Amino acid sequence: MSKKILLSGNEAIAQGALDAGCYFYAGYPITPQNELISYMAANMPKAGGVFIQAESELAAINMVFGASATGTRAMTSSSSPGMSLKQEGISYIAGTQLPAVIVNIMRGGPGLGNITPAQSDYFQATRGGGHGDYHCIVLAPSTVQEAHDLMPLSFDLADKYRNPIIVLGDGMLGQMMEPIFVMRHASRVARKRITKKWALTGCKERNPNVIKSLYLKEGALEKLNLLLQKKYKIIKEKEQRYESLHLDTAEVIIVAYGIMARIAKAAVNKLRAKGKKVGLIRPITLWPFPETLITQILSGLHKKKHSPLFLVVEMSYGQMLEDVKLAVNGKAKVEFLGRAGGGIPTEEEIISKIKRIGG
Amino acid sequence: MLIEKIFWIVRSSRTFDSLKAFCNSPNMEEKIIIAGAGGQGIMLLGKVLAEAAMRKNKFITWLPAYGAEVRGGTAYCMIIISDKEIGSPYIHKADTLIIMNNLSLEKFKNRIKKNGLMLINASFIKNDLLISPKMLKYSFTDIAKNMGNIKVANMIALGSYLANRKILDTQTVIKAIEEMTPPEKKYLIEINKEALLAGKKLTLSAHEALTGA
Amino acid sequence: MKKVFSHPRSLRNIPTHYCPGCGHGITHRLITEIIDELNIRERVIAIAPVGCAVIAYDYWDFDCSEAAHGRALAVATAIKRVRPENIVFTYQGDGDLAAIGTNETIHAANRGENLTVIFINNAIYGMTGGQMAPTTLLGQRTSTTPNGREAKFQGYPLKISEMLAVLPAVKYVERVSLHNPQEVLKAKKAIKQAFQNQIDNIGFSLVEILSPCPTYWEMNPKQAMDWIRDAMAKEFPLGKIK
Numbered sequence: 159m160s161k162k163i164l165l166s167g168n169e170a171i172a173q174g175a176l177d178a179g180c181y182f183y184a185g186y187p188i189t190p191q192n193e194l195i196s197y198m199a200a201n202m203p204k205a206g207g208v209f210i211q212a213e214s215e216l217a218a219i220n221m222v223f224g225a226s227a228t229g230t231r232a233m234t235s236s237s238s239p240g241m242s243l244k245q246e247g248i249s250y251i252a253g254t255q256l257p258a259v260i261v262n263i264m265r266g267g268p269g270l271g272n273i274t275p276a277q278s279d280y281f282q283a284t285r286g287g288g289h290g291d292y293h294c295i296v297l298a299p300s301t302v303q304e305a306h307d308l309m310p311l312s313f314d315l316a317d318k319y320r321n322p323i324i325v326l327g328d329g330m331l332g333q334m335m336e337p338i339f340v341m342r343h344a345s346r347v348a349r350k351r352i353t354k355k356w357a358l359t360g361c362k363e364r365n366p367n368v369i370k371s372l373y374l375k376e377g378a379l380e381k382l383n384l385l386l387q388k389k390y391k392i393i394k395e396k397e398q399r400y401e402s403l404h405l406d407t408a409e410v411i412i413v414a415y416g417i418m419a420r421i422a423k424a425a426v427n428k429l430r431a432k433g434k435k436v437g438l439i440r441p442i443t444l445w446p447f448p449e450t451l452i453t454q455i456l457s458g459l460h461k462k463k464h465s466p467l468f469l470v471v472e473m474s475y476g477q478m479l480e481d482v483k484l485a486v487n488g489k490a491k492v493e494f495l496g497r498a499g500g501g502i503p504t505e506e507e508i509i510s511k512i513k514r515i516g517g
Numbered sequence: 518m519l520i521e522k523i524f525w526i527v528r529s530s531r532t533f534d535s536l537k538a539f540c541n542s543p544n545m546e547e548k549i550i551i552a553g554a555g556g557q558g559i560m561l562l563g564k565v566l567a568e569a570a571m572r573k574n575k576f577i578t579w580l581p582a583y584g585a586e587v588r589g590g591t592a593y594c595m596i597i598i599s600d601k602e603i604g605s606p607y608i609h610k611a612d613t614l615i616i617m618n619n620l621s622l623e624k625f626k627n628r629i630k631k632n633g634l635m636l637i638n639a640s641f642i643k644n645d646l647l648i649s650p651k652m653l654k655y656s657f658t659d660i661a662k663n664m665g666n667i668k669v670a671n672m673i674a675l676g677s678y679l680a681n682r683k684i685l686d687t688q689t690v691i692k693a694i695e696e697m698t699p700p701e702k703k704y705l706i707e708i709n710k711e712a713l714l715a716g717k718k719l720t721l722s723a724h725e726a727l728t729g730a
Numbered sequence: 731m732k733k734v735f736s737h738p739r740s741l742r743n744i745p746t747h748y749c750p751g752c753g754h755g756i757t758h759r760l761i762t763e764i765i766d767e768l769n770i771r772e773r774v775i776a777i778a779p780v781g782c783a784v785i786a787y788d789y790w791d792f793d794c795s796e797a798a799h800g801r802a803l804a805v806a807t808a809i810k811r812v813r814p815e816n817i818v819f820t821y822q823g824d825g826d827l828a829a830i831g832t833n834e835t836i837h838a839a840n841r842g843e844n845l846t847v848i849f850i851n852n853a854i855y856g857m858t859g860g861q862m863a864p865t866t867l868l869g870q871r872t873s874t875t876p877n878g879r880e881a882k883f884q885g886y887p888l889k890i891s892e893m894l895a896v897l898p899a900v901k902y903v904e905r906v907s908l909h910n911p912q913e914v915l916k917a918k919k920a921i922k923q924a925f926q927n928q929i930d931n932i933g934f935s936l937v938e939i940l941s942p943c944p945t946y947w948e949m950n951p952k953q954a955m956d957w958i959r960d961a962m963a964k965e966f967p968l969g970k971i972k
Binding site: 273 | 564567568571576577578579580581583602603604605606607609
């Protein structure tokens with residue numbers, strides 16, 4: 159463990175990627191993720207890697223495609239409007255089953271929107287975002303430390319499943335500084351060129367490799383899709399991640415992620431101090447959504463008299479709410495508190511909402 | 518000028534009593550908004566504070582204004598220093614406001630808790646507005662000018678803050694400044710230290726004059 | 731006995747899907763012959779386009795990647811940057827390189843990426859069924875210019891090679907044609923130069939190839955070759971541009 163340093167979320171993500179052995183970064187400036195690209199420009203060459211300021215988000219994601227095709231750990235980052243542009247490349251990365259890490263430091267939308275923090279790209283991130291039947295694994299840090307720590311995990315998951323990973327933060331997480339411990343991840347030592355037998359390296363002493371997502375022969379594309387679905391099923395079974403608080407006694411369970419979750423946590427702590435039976439689920443993976451946990455909570459109901467009430471709090475208008483409702487499947491009441499476009503639900507708003515719904 | 522300062526201290530003399538309780542509390546949480554014009558070293562002031570607090574193992578968040586918001590207008594940052602985990606890094610009502618120009622006063626004058634501490638740069642803010650009973654006015658920029666570097670007004674303000682809110686000792690802050698300064702700017706450390714101490718003295722001497730200590 | 735002719739090692743010995751009289755087959759052959767001659771097959775990474783040559787990797791016997799329509803040079807840039815020891819080339823049509831991918835093309839060229847670009851200009855969109863390309867000639871009828879391309883509405887044939895040649899980081903640009911055996915030999919020489927430049931670390935090299943599309947020009951193969959000579963080569967003069 160090395161010493162504590164003060165970093166912004168954007169910088170911590172970049173440092174986390176470098177610690178994970180990321181060897182290639184391409185990006186295009188967009189607020190509020192600019193500190194990330196600047197950090198990469200300053201530090202990627204020092205780490206012996208390649209940094210490119212691309213001509214567009216489209217070019218950047220396709221550069222990531224190219225770098226990843228050679229077996230290199232590669233990433234890009236952007237914010238909401240830029241993420242819309244990247245969807246083409248992400249679909250190709252999913253179709254060719256290349257590992258890649260894509261960071262979205264969300265801002266207000268739709269359109270040019272504004273640069274305030276928001277969580278309005280939840281659907282885009284968790285539903286695929288581009289064309290075709292695919293999923294990205296979506297990880298949502300809620301502190302600067304976690305923003306750093308999720309990067310090595312992201313690259314490991316990307317390589318393990320040969321799948322695009324989206325790290326979903328927001329403008330506030332990207333901009334804010336917190337003291338963090340920077341770990342030197344083990345994979346950094348063995349980085350640069352982890353041998354991947356499918357990678358494009360030149361066909362020396364082996365048959366040529368081809369990276370493609372085009373399947374014209376009858377049935378061939380369906381076969382690929384079935385393969386992807388099988389992979390997604392395994393990911394859903396194995397990779398659901400969350401943090402939880404007071405679930406055993408909670409009568410109201412708040413579900414919130416990212417920055418919103420830390421605000422919710424502060425509200426939970428205040429309410430608990432007053433004896434209110436409130437708990438928290440903070441999904442760390444948004445896809446796969448931690449639905450198993452919710453199913454378990456609801457299936458253990460026979461021990462309790464009443465089913466808990468769920469309160470979904472988002473900086474968007476009912477996006478994660480759908481996943482919670484799908485997981486709850488009508489077995490409990492699901493309430494909602496959300497603001498977007500610059501509005502952030504406050505501790506006080508959460509507390510008064512809970513009072514209103516009878517917590 | 519000194520008379521004016523003492524006047525403000527008199528009006529806010531309760532500051533010192535409440536401070537003792539504040540410092541000893543194991544559940545300390547201090548929310549500070551620092552605001553001014555671009556170029557006044559607002560972000561740096563906040564970062565020095567955050568870096569120093571980090572060395573004392575506090576929980577800290579530092580949140581800047583960013584993007585178009587800082588073009589040609591006010592610059593500000595929000596810092597929370599706490600003994601416990603911090604929820605939102607955004608501050609709706611601050612325990613302390615450090616305000617370096619008029620525009621920022623307009624923007625943030627309603628963002629102070631009842632009885633919160635306000636440190637006002639009297640070099641640029643001339644009005645008699647009394648927002649908080651603990652409103653201290655010092656001519657940070659003029660003092661900096663007299664010291665020979667107008668840019669250290671922020672460190673004078675920080676020094677004054679440290680004297681009023683004893684959450685960090687001066688040595689820790691000086692150490693943070695030394696460690697944060699890049700090699701090519703090491704020559705600036707000395708004047709920043711002097712500025713910090715000068716700022717501290719502003720409040721302390723006023724306090725001494727007041728209490729006869 | 732001395733062997734004077736054989737099938738290129740880098741070209742798979744299978745029938746292609748290209749139409750009779752199409753220029754892709756000739757160009758594939760030239761490229762693979764050159765790769766064999768330069769002995770770089772085990773170092774090559776090719777980027778196949780979106781267009782009629784989308785499955786070029788089925789014919790080429792070396793490492794290949796697809797790229798989204800227009801993005802070949804972004805993909806190639808990254809591959810070459812992380813693996814400078816490899817020989818990386820893109821194979822792109824006029825729509826890919828000069829319409830949807832203009833941005834990627836200009837910026838890869840302007841960065842001076844050490845890449846080889848094979849640019850097939852056949853003045854039409856083949857795979858989608860004969861629509862106007864940026865390089866379609868004035869008056870040329872396509873399915874989206876049923877009355878012929880008009881400058882007033884569709885602008886002029888885009889001379890992207892000339893545009894790229896003004897960039898200081900671009901080291902070599904030549905326009906060649908496939909309309910007769912002499913020109914094919916010149917084309918081979920130019921393509922070889924573009925590969926040699928990359929091997930020698932000289933920088934961005936592009937060869938534009940005027941290539942026949944008898945199907946969507948609605949001509950027989952002979953007429954198509956003559957049309958290149960009589961019409962296309964007048965609009966797009968052959969020879970070294972830079």
